[in-house]
Amino acid sequence: MTIFVTGGAGFIGSNFVLDWVGASDETVVNIDKLTYAGNPENLKSLAGNARHVFVRADIGDADAIGALLTEHAPRAIVNFAAESHVDRSIHGPAAFIETNIVGTFRLLDAVRAYWNELAEDRKREFRFLHVSTDEVYGSLEKEDSPFAETNRYEPNSPYSASKAASDHLVRAYHHTYGLPVLTTNCSNNYGPYHFPEKLIPLCIRNALAGQPLPIYGDGQQVRDWLYVKDHCSAIRRVLEAGKVGETYNIGGWNEKANLDVVHVLCAILDDLQPRADGLSYASQITFVKDRPGHDRRYAIDAGKTERELGWKPAETFETGITKTVRWYLDNQDWVENVTSGAYQNWLGQQYGR
Incomplete structure (x- = not known):
């Protein structure tokens, strides 16, 4: 048997592919466009x-996807492919519309054509699992309950709006055409192979390089933090036992303010690789102008996934973040290889010097 993974050279997708190949005897056809965040070194x-069959292709190329479906005849597709960085969506929303909305539409349409031709038993067993984000739900006040699957969509950035649109397309293809879909909405992931534009890997890299650790605004934006390997195990469980047409929230039950996360990182680095001058890495924390429309709080209620599928995260924030810091310390060559001149230009544009 074979499954397709789209976006399988990115952060979450590559972790999923690595775990799948390690735990299953099924073949993975890994389809990735290899934008800046897609890295073959992860694999x-x-x-x-x-x-593991890697194919460089765009989910928006319906002909290429159709040919791959015919050739490999997968029993399931797990769709990670997306532009995913809020800051980049503010500067250049067009790429997010093209990949997350138009690309998802073209992928769904190619899959629908393939699925329609399957024998009835294979049609019943087929699954299209769409990986999305908690950001589609908008922002929470301090006293609000965490996001449940029944929360209405209130996206506040071009990124989250494009992901909300893709979620709606997936839902529509189930209700209109009967395509057997599953959707997951996750909280903030962290862990190995995370591209160093996001908070945790950016601050680890900058700390070791003696550079400022940039914190937006007052640093009190709250996120629920989910170790990427836990996210992957949840997706495997949803694919295995999720009810067709349903949405499952996946979270780590770890709400923490961004500033608190960076202080934890600094304390771990102080212990594992102290600065030569004896000062804490926390002395490098620098507050920068907040980004436009910055959501104040996200939180995920993953109770449905635990009740119905028996899944809950294996890692606490403390165990997961320690594993993450150790991975980056042990894989400095990977970090240097992905932080190219284009990456440096992006940092200068986003945070200044």
């Missing part, structure tokens, strides 16, 4: 593995 350990 280096799978070189020569016959159960």
Whole structure:
């Protein structure tokens, strides 16, 4: 049997592919466009593995996707492919519309054509699992209950609006055409292979380089933090036992303010790789102008996923973040390889110097 993973060279997708190949005997056809955040080095350990087939392709290329579906006949598709950085969506929303909305539409349409031709037993067993974000729900006040699957959509950035649109398309293809879909909405992921534009890997890299640790505004924006390996295990469980047409929220039950997260990072680095001058890495924290429309709080209620599917995260924030820091310390070559000149230009544009 075969599954397709789209966006499988990105942060979450590559972790999912690595875990899947390690735990399953099924072949993975890994489809990735290889934008700046898609990195073949994430998959280096799978070189020569016959159960990992990598194809460079765009989900928006319906002909290419259709040909791959015909050739490999997957039993399921897990769709990670997306532009995913809020800051980049503010500067250049067009790429987010093209990939997250138009690309998802073209992928769904190609999959629908493939699914319609399957034998009835294979049609019943087929699944299209769409990976989305808690940001589609908008922002919470301090006293509000965490996001449940029944919360209405109130996206506040071009990124979250484009993901909300893709979620609606997936839902529509189920209700209109009968395509057997599943949707997951996750909280903030962290862990190995995270591209260093996001808070945690950016601050680890900058700390070690003796550079400022940029914190937006007052640093009190609250997020629920989910270790990426826990996210991957939840997706496997939803794919295995989720009810067709349903949405499942996936969270870590770890609400923390951004500033508190960075202080934890600094304390771990102080212990594992102290600065030569004896000062704490926290001395490098620098507050920068807040980004436009910055959501104040996200929080995920993952109770439905636990009640109905028996899943809950294995890692606490403390265990997950320690594993993450150790991974970055042990993989400095990977970090240097992905932080190219274009990356440096982006940092200058976003945070100044």
